Amino acid sequence: MSSDLYETLGVSRDADGDSIKKAYRKLARQLHPDVNPDPETQERFKDVTRAYEVLSDPEKRRMYDLGGDPFSGGAGGFAGAGAGFSFTDIMDAFFGGGGGAGAAGGGRGPRPRTRRGQDALIRLEVDLAGAAFGTTRELKVDTAVLCPLCSGSGAAPGSSPTTCETCGGRGETIHVQRSFLGEIRTMRPCAACRGYGSIIPEPCRECSGDGRVRSRRTLTVKIPAGVDTGTRVQLSGQGEVGPGGGPAGDLYVEIHVSEHPVFVRHGSDLLCTVTVPMTAAALGTTIDLPLLEADLVDADSEESGSDLETAVTVEIKPGTQSGTEMVLGGHGVPSLRGTGRGDIVVKVVVETPTRLDDRQQELLRELAGLRGEESPDGHLHTAGHSRSMFDRLREAFGPR
Known part of the structure; x- marks a missing residue:
């Protein structure tokens, strides 16, 4: 195996990060021990992983290009003949994940506190005339709305979220485990900040840090002409406000038409x-x-x-x-x-x-x-059939 890391991955020295990642994924799918358990192939897989560990890290790559030892001082998790790599990148190679391997070992970053709210559904009964010709109704709905005290931030007035000291704001922590391949590093959501990358030291007393509270409000709904039972009228942005003050979902009004005394x-x-x-x-x-x-x-x-x-x-x-x-x-x-x-x-x-x-x-x-109807005879109609029902019965059960 060549000692040149670029040659090991089969990329040029001016290859960008995407090209390096693409080359590594291709080789990992071919050389992974679960696919090819041959001892020589396993050694080559370690070399490929070692090359990717360096070239995917801008700092280690710069040190390697200058002729330095990117593994000096045990950096990157290598020690002696052992090999360290990110388990996340191995999974990406097989399942097409979007995570890259940076100095943090391939993390995907913190998850956002602000997310879109859920849609809401409410059922409304209208009479037949209102459904036929359209009408306007007022509805009282109970949904999550933006917290008036913290305006959705979740932090008490005068305070703000701070970067998590445990994960450094990444939202993930690295867990190292030794195996026959070397040190396997896996990324897990940070337990201290629950993957957000930040901590609210003083949660809002009104919403307890969620950024939203439940409230009853009145909405005016315009029912278009021609609706029927089961028709849903969509009110965009009138559903549940999302966590962290995120955008509201939609409110759907499902119509139920009441019975009419005549029609x-x-x-x-x-x-x-x-x-x-x-x-x-x-x-x-x-x-x-x-x-x-x-x-x-x-x-x-x-x-x-x-x-x-x-x-x-x-x-x-x-x-x-x-x-x-x-x-x-x-x-x-x-x-x-x-x-x-x-x-x-x-x-x-x-x-x-x-x-x-x-x-x-x-x-x-x-x-x-x-009318000559003192003793009228009834008439049996065959409803369009050429033969009467009794004729067909006689044919079916008569003497053969």
């Missing part, structure tokens, strides 16, 4: 049922059907005198059968995304009288006589 919603259409007496269905009639807009009109509001259409006349033609459906176009729910409105589908149910006095029975018998 049942089906997509953008409104379904309703109208019951008419048998005589009205036979002779024909008209009914006034209230529209959904009628729910928007308050008798004491200024809208009560407006031109808002609140009802429509539905014509029941003579001879209308029970189950007949009529479509009133353009009176349904406005589209949430796009233009236009759905329809109102009116289903007619003909009500047959259950109690008749003597005179009513006499008149109905007279009518039945006039």
Whole structure:
């Protein structure tokens, strides 16, 4: 093996840090003992690791380029024939981690105190008219907000976080363990500062150092026209404030539409049922059907005198059968995304009288006589099939 560290890694003398790291990762994947346990390969792996330990450290590399001994005085964890290296860099070589090996042995730095807050979800019940035409509601929400005393810093007024003396602000500490490869150094979050790299000597008494407190506040929510049960309205930045006074998450308002006494919603259409007496269905009639807009009109509001259409006349033609459906176009729910409105589908149910006095029975018998229906036969409809159900049953179970 060459004694030149650059040649050992296969890089030029003017190679930058990224090129050195890339070369080391490539060789480590080939030479690591878990991949190739051959003794000669293990020795070469130690040489490659030793070269990377020097060339990845700017100070040691400068000393090596000037002809000095970068391992003098046991620096870098080497002693005699032993080899020291960062276990973090080995893991990076195999799993593509982003940590580099500096004077601290490849640490990734302290984790930030300030982080984005979580999103929040609240459910809101609205009536059908409010969901169809849009409405504005006020909500009381209980979320984490910025601490008013420390403004999110977590430190008591007049104080500030200080650098952790244990890790020197890196947020990590080096733990050395001996193995057959030499000294293995692993990076662990600093126990003193919990990986932040700094310590708050005097936490804020209001938030206990978290930078946020819980508070109830009132928000105005604009519900767009056309929403339905399950629709979520997003309010950006109205969720939980993050730790350390970090940016707030989003608040999602999930809509639940309450039942309506007249209409049942089906997509953008409104379904309703109208019951008419048998005589009205036979002779024909008209009914006034209230529209959904009628729910928007308050008798004491200024809208009560407006031109808002609140009802429509539905014509029941003579001879209308029970189950007949009529479509009133353009009176349904406005589209949430796009233009236009759905329809109102009116289903007619003909009500047959259950109690008749003597005179009513006499008149109905007279009518039945006039229509030749004193003893009418029922008709079985096959609903579009060419053969009746009974025909198919006879074919299936009849004599063979």
